[in-house]
Amino acid sequence: MAGEPDDINLSDESLMARISDGDHEAFAQLVNRHSRMFYAAAFRMCGQQEEAEDIVQEAFVKLWKKPQSWNPDAGAKFTTWFYRVVTNQARDHLRKRKPQTEIPDTLGDGQPGALEALEERRLQESLEGAIQNLPERQKEALNLCFYEGFSNKEAAEILGVGVKALESLLMRAKAALRDELGRQGYDVQHKKYG
Amino acid sequence: MGEELETIMKARRIPEPSPDFASRIIAEATRLPQERAVRRSKPGRAPDGLFSGLRDWWNDFRESVALPQPALVMTLVLLAGFAAGASGLDDSLGAAEEDDAPFGVVVLDVMDMEGLS
Numbered sequence: 001m002a003g004e005p006d007d008i009n010l011s012d013e014s015l016m017a018r019i020s021d022g023d024h025e026a027f028a029q030l031v032n033r034h035s036r037m038f039y040a041a042a043f044r045m046c047g048q049q050e051e052a053e054d055i056v057q058e059a060f061v062k063l064w065k066k067p068q069s070w071n072p073d074a075g076a077k078f079t080t081w082f083y084r085v086v087t088n089q090a091r092d093h094l095r096k097r098k099p100q101t102e103i104p105d106t107l108g109d110g111q112p113g114a115l116e117a118l119e120e121r122r123l124q125e126s127l128e129g130a131i132q133n134l135p136e137r138q139k140e141a142l143n144l145c146f147y148e149g150f151s152n153k154e155a156a157e158i159l160g161v162g163v164k165a166l167e168s169l170l171m172r173a174k175a176a177l178r179d180e181l182g183r184q185g186y187d188v189q190h191k192k193y194g
Numbered sequence: 195m196g197e198e199l200e201t202i203m204k205a206r207r208i209p210e211p212s213p214d215f216a217s218r219i220i221a222e223a224t225r226l227p228q229e230r231a232v233r234r235s236k237p238g239r240a241p242d243g244l245f246s247g248l249r250d251w252w253n254d255f256r257e258s259v260a261l262p263q264p265a266l267v268m269t270l271v272l273l274a275g276f277a278a279g280a281s282g283l284d285d286s287l288g289a290a291e292e293d294d295a296p297f298g299v300v301v302l303d304v305m306d307m308e309g310l311s
Contacts, residue, residue: 022228028220035216040208049209057219064223120205127206146203178199188199 012078020067027064034079035060038086044143045090047132051097059089076157083148084158087140094136123186130180138173141166 010018010029018026035056043052062085063070070081131139137159144155145166156166178188212218 024220024224027224031216031219031223035219036211039211039215043208044206049211053211053215056215057222060219061223061226064228065226066229068229123202123205124207127202131206146200147206174199177203181199181202186202188202 013072016067016070016072016078019064031060034082037079038082041083041143041148042086042090044131044147045087045139046093047128051093055086055089055093059086062089080150080154080158083144083150084160087158091136126181126184126186130177130184133180134173134176137161138169138176141169142173142177145170 010026012030012033015026015030019030038056038059039052042055043049046052046055059082063082070078072078074081131142134142140159141155144150144158145152148155150158152163152166152170156163159166159169161169181188
């Protein structure tokens, strides 16, 4: 059951093979390796820390219970496949919850009196709100390509669309963001005015 | 203009997850039992199909009884022979007569049925 000491460099695929045999150590290693990355992805989709943690936890629990749902012969890397799992999990959460846009307090308490900090905070809130209000598919495309660093081809695979369709989603997402930020007083060329 | 938008987009921040986030996931998941795979085709083989399922079932069965394959085949053939003999294949293949019916159960001949219609 316990992994070998040199397991630290095992690939995701090797860890998954061990997880299929019920190896707790392999599962722990996979979670420690990727949980923050997938948490960030989930947060970008839902905009709430607690909900993002729930999304990732549910996805990993599913993975543990049914590791054979990942088929290495299908050709997708583990991380690409698991992004799809997390994305689907996030979609389920977003559909279930009531319509709301709670802007997270991403800067903590901030520093009273510091104008720069306030401006930064305002920008954060405007940006997060604008992204969260994008249509679901546009938001997912933007997150995958801009924030998660996937290539267009990989992102298209995760979303189950063609590359052209993905590029169209990205263009519309960026145009919508420009419009929304502009409406809130930001000049996208000069960052901020007024 | 596009580059400037991307500069703004980079200002997006993600709050840190809870300190025990990963350990919570591990504890929550590993206390649950794993679901047994219905079909465990090995890499390189066709994943679907009747024979894949039969092969997996056969492999599981072999592992569970821990007998060499020829002995297993022989045992299964013998069991099948006993089962066929015990069920009275001869009777079931031939036409049943009224006199043959045990315990008073009447089996009608097909010709009689035609006469009734």
